[in-house]
Amino acid sequence: MTRLGMLIDIDRCNGCYNCFLACRDEHYKNDYPPFSAAQPVSGQYWMQVREVERGSYPKPKLSYIPIPCMQCSEAPCIPASKNGAVYRSENGIVIIDPEKAKGQKDIVKACPYRVIFWNEEKRIGQKCTFCAHHLEKGEKEPRCVEACPTGALIFGDLDDPESDIAKISASRKTEALHPEYDTNPTVRYIDLPKRFVAGEVVLKDKQDECARGVRVVLEGEGLRLETATDAFGDFEFDGLARNASYRVAVEYDGYAPQQIDIFTQKDVNLKEIFLEPR
Numbered sequence: 458m459t460r461l462g463m464l465i466d467i468d469r470c471n472g473c474y475n476c477f478l479a480c481r482d483e484h485y486k487n488d489y490p491p492f493s494a495a496q497p498v499s500g501q502y503w504m505q506v507r508e509v510e511r512g513s514y515p516k517p518k519l520s521y522i523p524i525p526c527m528q529c530s531e532a533p534c535i536p537a538s539k540n541g542a543v544y545r546s547e548n549g550i551v552i553i554d555p556e557k558a559k560g561q562k563d564i565v566k567a568c569p570y571r572v573i574f575w576n577e578e579k580r581i582g583q584k585c586t587f588c589a590h591h592l593e594k595g596e597k598e599p600r601c602v603e604a605c606p607t608g609a610l611i612f613g614d615l616d617d618p619e620s621d622i623a624k625i626s627a628s629r630k631t632e633a634l635h636p637e638y639d640t641n642p643t644v645r646y647i648d649l650p651k652r653f654v655a656g657e658v659v660l661k662d663k664q665d666e667c668a669r670g671v672r673v674v675l676e677g678e679g680l681r682l683e684t685a686t687d688a689f690g691d692f693e694f695d696g697l698a699r700n701a702s703y704r705v706a707v708e709y710d711g712y713a714p715q716q717i718d719i720f721t722q723k724d725v726n727l728k729e730i731f732l733e734p735r
């Protein structure tokens with residue numbers, strides 16, 4: 458069996474939009490029967506790149522999340538269609554048949570990820586096909602994966618233990634975007650943005666000098682992380698759970714330690730933490 462999937466490594470994505478552009482270039486004005494009809498001039502994002510701003514000044518972060526069709530193993534778009542208009546191909550790709558799907562607007566609403574786009578002129582829903590037409594010719598990867606300059610998109614057969622995607626999936630923690638949708642996607646992510654806490658440690662008695670090498674420990678939710686401040690006195694812990702309680706302890710020889718309780722409803726900027734001499 459072949460089960461094609463994609464891994465998206467968020468840390469490697471620099472938001473260049475090459476994947477989006479390669480998809481547009483491949484599908485705009487180009488029909489690939491029986492897999493897909495041409496994209497219209499606007500309004501369709503088969504590979505969209507979502508920008509996620511996190512934190513606040515002076516500790517902001519910007520992440521990019523590429524979002525194709527998730528190629529769900531339990532895909533609600535399939536039973537929502539009539540006459541087998543949406544089906545799973547032998548290699549696991551969910552396909553909307555552009556002929557059979559005519560007039561079936563309910564298919565669009567069935568997708569919780571909102572990655573099916575209605576083409577009013579053709580009266581069909583359209584979405585990413587993993588470039589099924591391209592793979593059928595013997596090519597190894599969809600156009601978006603070919604175009605990605607950073608290796609953020611990893612494509613292959615999840616059921617082949619020798620494939621890169623299977624090996625990376627076995628060695629890294631991967632997760633679904635919106636697992637609450639419960640559709641078991643074969644597109645999975647590495648390092649999706651989570652909550653982070655950041656701050657800057659300053660020595661009160663040294664004209665507010667930034668403190669380098671201060672020990673900072675974060676504990677909570679079964680986690681214990683330790684770091685040291687950099688030359689600017691800055692520290693950061695990323696990858697924290699949402700809506701969770703943690704304690705941050707700041708310790709430096711000769712200075713009174715501090716403990717700060719935080720709650721990650723949002724990213725947390727502790728700003729300046731002043732250490733007083735003992």
Ligand code: SF4
Binds near residue numbers: 528532533568572640
């Ligand atoms: S992401 Fe949406 S369109 Fe893609 S397989 Fe899942 S339900 Fe269907």
Ligand code: SF4
Binds near residue numbers: 470
């Ligand atoms: S081409 Fe690669 S690096 Fe560029 S936006 Fe897409 S996934 Fe990110």
